[in-house]
Amino acid sequence: MAFGALEEIVQECEKTGLPLWKVIMQEDLRERDADQKESMERMETLYQAMRDADEAYDKDMRSASRLVGGDGYKLQQAVENKTTVCGSFIGKVMMRAMKMGECNACMRRIVAAPTAGSCGVIPAVFLTYEEEFGESKERMLQALYVAAGIGQVIASRASISGAEGGCQAEIGSASAMAAGAIAWLRTGDAGCAMHASAIAMKGLLGLACDPVAGLVEVTCVKRNVIGAVNALTSADMACAGIRSVIPPDEVFDAMADIGKLLPSSLRETGEGGLAATPRGRQIARDL
Amino acid sequence: MNLFDILGPIMVGPSSSHTAGAARIGFVGYRLLGETPVKAKIELHGSFASTGKGHGTDKALVAGLLGMRPDDIRIPRSFEIARERGMAFDITSVYLKDVHPNSVRLTLTGKSGKVCTMIASSLGGGRIKVCSLDGIEVSFSGEYPTLIVNNEDKPGCVTRVTSLLSQRGINIATMQLYRDTRGGEAVMVIECDQGVPEPFLQELKALDGIEKVTYLNMEEE
Ligand code: SF4
Numbered sequence: 001m002a003f004g005a006l007e008e009i010v011q012e013c014e015k016t017g018l019p020l021w022k023v024i025m026q027e028d029l030r031e032r033d034a035d036q037k038e039s040m041e042r043m044e045t046l047y048q049a050m051r052d053a054d055e056a057y058d059k060d061m062r063s064a065s066r067l068v069g070g071d072g073y074k075l076q077q078a079v080e081n082k083t084t085v086c087g088s089f090i091g092k093v094m095m096r097a098m099k100m101g102e103c104n105a106c107m108r109r110i111v112a113a114p115t116a117g118s119c120g121v122i123p124a125v126f127l128t129y130e131e132e133f134g135e136s137k138e139r140m141l142q143a144l145y146v147a148a149g150i151g152q153v154i155a156s157r158a159s160i161s162g163a164e165g166g167c168q169a170e171i172g173s174a175s176a177m178a179a180g181a182i183a184w185l186r187t188g189d190a191g192c193a194m195h196a197s198a199i200a201m202k203g204l205l206g207l208a209c210d211p212v213a214g215l216v217e218v219t220c221v222k223r224n225v226i227g228a229v230n231a232l233t234s235a236d237m238a239c240a241g242i243r244s245v246i247p248p249d250e251v252f253d254a255m256a257d258i259g260k261l262l263p264s265s266l267r268e269t270g271e272g273g274l275a276a277t278p279r280g281r282q283i284a285r286d287l
Numbered sequence: 288m289n290l291f292d293i294l295g296p297i298m299v300g301p302s303s304s305h306t307a308g309a310a311r312i313g314f315v316g317y318r319l320l321g322e323t324p325v326k327a328k329i330e331l332h333g334s335f336a337s338t339g340k341g342h343g344t345d346k347a348l349v350a351g352l353l354g355m356r357p358d359d360i361r362i363p364r365s366f367e368i369a370r371e372r373g374m375a376f377d378i379t380s381v382y383l384k385d386v387h388p389n390s391v392r393l394t395l396t397g398k399s400g401k402v403c404t405m406i407a408s409s410l411g412g413g414r415i416k417v418c419s420l421d422g423i424e425v426s427f428s429g430e431y432p433t434l435i436v437n438n439e440d441k442p443g444c445v446t447r448v449t450s451l452l453s454q455r456g457i458n459i460a461t462m463q464l465y466r467d468t469r470g471g472e473a474v475m476v477i478e479c480d481q482g483v484p485e486p487f488l489q490e491l492k493a494l495d496g497i498e499k500v501t502y503l504n505m506e507e508e
Contacts, residue, residue, distance in 0.1 A: 002289065028290045042291060049297045063301070064341045104300030107343050107363040112413070114293050116303045122294075144294065151293035160293070161411060177293075214338040216301040270338070287341060 002152045006194040006248045013190045020190040021142040024149030043141050049111050050123035063105040068217045072099030089132050097124035097228040101221035114151050114160040117216045120224030121174035125231050146184045147177035150197045158256035162209035163268040165259030171227040172204035178231035183238045196238035198248035203230050208266035210273025213284035296413050299362045305342035308409025313351015315429050316393045320403040324395040327376040333388035336380035423467050423474050429505050431478035437499040440473040444496045
């Protein structure tokens with residue numbers, strides 16, 4: 001069985017002396033009865049597909065409602081003109097998250113990570129980190145295993161579906177996965193990675209899933225930006241030695257509890273929150 | 288969930304249930320018919336009917352019926368491609384009893400005159416389930432190589448099929464039996480661990496009491 005707790009993964013690392021990514025990969029190989037080569041190739045294909053999607057961004061594409069499109073390009077211009085308050089690195093992370101969210105809304109090819117609605121968080125963080133810090137592709141692929149392993153634990157303890165747990169389960173999970181991966185890249189420490197993911201999740205607990213007109217457009221695309229930036233600030237906190245007071249696994253359990261408490265109007269039905277605002281309803285009517 | 292259920296699939300957006308799942312359902316329909324349909328009646332149920340348009344559910348279903356997979360970048364242009372290839376389609380909404388909210392009924396007619404009717408549901412994350420095939424209730428996902436064997440509802444049929452499978456070294460992952468309440472027809476749905484080679488399918492068809500064998504392997508080109 002895949003790991004049901006981050007704590008188990010950390011213990012396995014301590015017991016075997018293997019790096020975090022390898023412990024996660026081996027458990028998956030055991031479960032699927034697959035070999036390492038197949039797994040690594042699949043991971044590489046996914047990362048390449050993320051890169052391709054980022055590069056294929058088209059500023060003129062528009063979504064079904066015509067409300068989404070072109071914003072990633074605005075951020076690109078802001079970065080190029082050096083007008084972002086957040087500087088160039090965070091500016092690029094924001095730009096990539098926005099672009100990927102738009103690609104998804106405009107029916108382009110993306111990688112669900114963990115879902116289509118939250119597909120911008122991980123590529124934005126990974127591609128920009130690789131570029132900025134000159135990290136090797138091999139290490140980035142290893143970090144994807146770390147992200148996926150954290151996602152597995154979240155899926156088993158809580159959920160990665162907005163219909164089940166609200167947006168905290170989608171953007172929140174993506175952010176936690178990316179945070180853990182970056183903290184691992186910087187420290188190589190499994191415990192630090194887990195705390196980074198917990199801190200990231202805590203920052204997004206309670207986030208409602210309230211897409212306007214029920215479409216993966218308004219609310220979703222921009223939330224990829226906060227998920228990506230939150231991942232980096234959380235990783236920085238953990239790498240500085242800050243720890244989540246609530247143990248990481250318990251943070252995910254809290255996310256599950258909150259998801260159960262969310263009314264169905266805030267779980268992907270497009271009936272509550274931003275979808276229920278006068279403008280949100282107007283958009284739904286006009287479609 | 289394994290690691291690649293968490294990262295992936297690679298798909299055309301915007302929704303794994305409403306777009307990727309819909310394309311997959313269409314693709315299964317295309318494979319079950321065994322040819323590109325010349326006519327397709329597409330009836331959307333529940334959330335497929337209410338929010339399907341904004342999610343490209345209609346385009347994704349048509350793309351699948353044309354043999355495109357969920358990551359095919361031509362999905363947004365599928366209506367055009369259907370016209371070019373001479374596939375006439377008609378999309379309406381319907382109320383189907385006791386099915387998942389993301390469901391569709393497909394009635395497909397091939398050039399050869401062959402007709403296939405199925406009801407399928409999109410379960411989330413791009414995964415799907417076929418719940419009814421040619422009027423008989425079934426349940427399979429298409430994730431395994433799948434044999435659908437229509438046979439006479441008489442003793443001995445099931446054993447003949449399973450013993451042939453074991454003789455040929457094909458391992459059964461799951462097996463379900465269904466019967467058409469109206470007639471004397473029964474259906475076996477067998478999900479296999481390995482792909483089933485063509486000569487074996489012929490052997491299977493020749494068995495006593497077997498009326499039809501349909502084989503679905505999504506991995507094959
Ligand atoms: S708002 Fe809902 S549909 Fe949009 S990304 Fe969040 S969970 Fe997904």
